[in-house]
Structure formats: C-alpha cells, structure tokens
Amino acid sequence: xxxxxxxxxxxxxxxxxxxxxxxxxxxxxxxxxxxxxxxxxxxxxxxxxxxxxxxxxxxxxxxxxxxxxxxxxxxxxxxxxxxxxxxxxxxxxxxxxxxxxxxxxxxxxxxxxxxxxxxxxxxxxxxxxxxxxxxxxxxxxxxxxxxxxxxxxxxxxxxxxxxxxxxxxxxxxxxxxxxxxxxxxxxxxxxxxxxxxxxxxxxxxxxxxxxxxxxxxxxxxxxxxxxxxxxxxxxxxxxxxxxxxxxxxxxxxxxxxxxxxxxxxxxxxxxxxxxxxxxxxxx
Numbered sequence: 400x401x402x403x404x405x406x407x408x409x410x411x412x413x414x415x416x417x418x419x420x421x422x423x424x425x426x427x428x429x430x431x432x433x434x435x436x437x438x439x440x441x442x443x444x445x446x447x448x449x450x451x452x453x454x455x456x457x458x459x460x461x462x463x464x465x466x467x468x469x470x471x472x473x474x475x476x477x478x479x480x481x482x483x484x485x486x487x488x489x490x491x492x493x494x495x496x497x498x499x500x501x502x503x504x505x506x507x508x509x510x511x512x513x514x515x516x517x518x519x520x521x522x523x524x525x526x527x528x529x530x531x532x533x534x535x536x537x538x539x540x541x542x543x544x545x546x547x548x549x550x551x552x553x554x555x556x557x558x559x560x561x562x563x564x565x566x567x568x569x570x571x572x573x574x575x576x577x578x579x580x581x582x583x584x585x586x587x588x589x590x591x592x593x594x595x596x597x598x599x600x601x602x603x604x605x606x607x608x609x610x611x612x613x614x615x616x617x618x619x620x621x622x623x624x625x626x627x628x629x630x631x632x633x634x635x636x637x638x639x640x641x642x643x644x645x646x647x648x649x650x651x652x653x654x655x656x657x658x659x660x661x662x663x664x665x666x667x668x669x670x671x672x673x674x675x676x677x678x679x680x681x682x
Contacts, residue, residue, distance in 0.1 A: 437475075547605075568584060
C-alpha cells in the first residue's frame with residue numbers, strides 16, 4: 400500500500416505523506432532543513448525578491464506538508480535566503496497569464512495551498528526581512544507567529560493593480576482593528592515592521608541584524624515544551640474561533656484526554672516532580 404495521498408492542485412500534485420515520510424520532491428525555489436526539532440523552509444528566489452510563481456506556491460505548500468508530517472519537527476520557521484525580501488508577493492507577470500489564458504475550468508475547492516487554508520498542526524513562525532507584500536504578506540499571515548525586522552516593509556498593494564488581497568482580507572481583521580485593516584487594504588500603503596508590531600500584525604519587531612537570533616529564540620522556547628500539548632493547544636485555539644463556548648469545551652475535553660494518554664504527559668509530570676527539565680519524545 401502506498402504511504403502517500405495525492406491531491407491535484409493547479410496541474411501539480413500536493414503529496415500528503417504519512418508520518419516519517421521523507422519527501423523526494425525536488426524543489427527549485429525552496430530549501431529545507433531540520434535542526435534540533437526546528438524545520439526551516441527558506442524561500443530562495445533572491446533575484447526576484449522571492450516573487451512567487453505558481454511553482455513556488457506549490458513548493459512552499461509541499462514543504463509545509465512535509466514538515467507537518469515529519470515527527471522530528473516540532474516547530475517550523477519560514478524565512479528568506481535574502482535580507483532584501485521575505486517575499487514581494489506573487490509574480491504578476493506569470494500569474495496574470497495563468498489566470499487569464501485558456502478556457503475556464505471549475506474545480507472543487509480544496510484547502511491544499513498556504514493561502515487557501517492549508518492546515519498545519521505545528522506552530523509556524525514567519526521571519527520577515529525586507530519586502531513582505533501582497534502574497535508575501537499572505538504567506539506571513541498564514542503562519543501562527545511573526546517576527547519582523549523593524550525596517551521591514553509590509554503591505555497589501557493589490558488594489559493598485561485591481562487585484563484582490565483575498566486570504567489576507569480574511570486574516571487581517573483578526574489581528575488588528577477592522578478600521579486599520581481596511582485602511583491598509585483600501586490604500587495599499589505599506590507599513591514598517593515596527594508599525595506592524597504596534598498594530599498587532601507581528602509578534603516582535605527587532606533590529607535587522609538580530610532577526611535570525613530572535614526568531615530562533617522564539618522557536619526554541621516552544622521546543623522546550625511538550626510537542627503534543629503545543630499542537631493540541633493550537634488546535635483548540637484555531638478551531639475554537641468558529642465554536643461557541645460549550646462546543647469549544649467539548650473539543651478541549653477530547654484533546655485533553657489524548658494529551659494525558661501520551662508518554663510525554665507522564666514525562667512532564669515526572670520532570671515537575673523532580674524539578675528538572677523535561678525530556679520530551681513526541682509520543
């Protein structure tokens with residue numbers, strides 16, 4: 400029996416592997432590595448400021464799926480190979496052709512891309528330097544946490560080209576006031592990483608030279624905790640947004656039983672009793 404499931408997306412398959420599956424997908428614009436339970440997804444199209452082609456959208460989404468299914472990865476960092484840009488957004492010179500040429504074909508909606516609701520169970524941190532615009536901001540918003548350089552440039556300029564800031568339009572009002580979110584999207588004016596922190600769009604804004612260290616510090620704080628409990632906490636928090644209090648508590652009780660049945664939960668209690676750091680195994 401095959402150990403992968405495949406979903407079609409834009410003519411390319413998104414592979415959803417079982418746990419411990421090692422991806423053999425060759426990627427042109429994305430580099431990945433795993434160190435100390437931290438999975439790194441590095442955008443690597445520096446000559447175009449990481450402007451995303453359809454292939455690059457696919458590769459980022461595939462990398463997220465691979466990291467989510469890798470049991471050795473407890474936290475994911477999405478960053479850039481160039482300090483000049485996290486991502487300048489979609490490569491409009493290519494995507495406009497993709498969206499306008501050929502006959503229209505309807506297909507069922509599937510959340511198999513990061514900007515269409517692809518679900519990742521593990522914490523994902525965006526490390527933002529330089530330009531973070533349009534689709535690049537949507538990628539950052541699809542992450543759970545964001546650390547930005549103070550001089551980073553974040554914005555939603557799509558309306559200037561009569562394009563919709565779709566995923567971001569759904570996410571921004573959850574992170575800042577509705578009025579400020581609408582102002583950003585209506586005007587297309589960019590803001591700095593420092594201003595984004597003030598508005599709640601990023602968790603931390605730091606000097607550019609400290610960005611990598613600050614992002615790693617945040618990731619390591621998370622990896623010191625029980626990985627199963629962290630994933631279940633994310634599940635409660637995100638699913639709870641669409642649940643009333645009573646249904647949310649029912650979800651909590653179900654997940655709490657699963658956490659307490661894990662070996663890591665026993666280890667956590669022993670570590671607390673013995674006043675020592677816990678040695679979690681993600682099981």
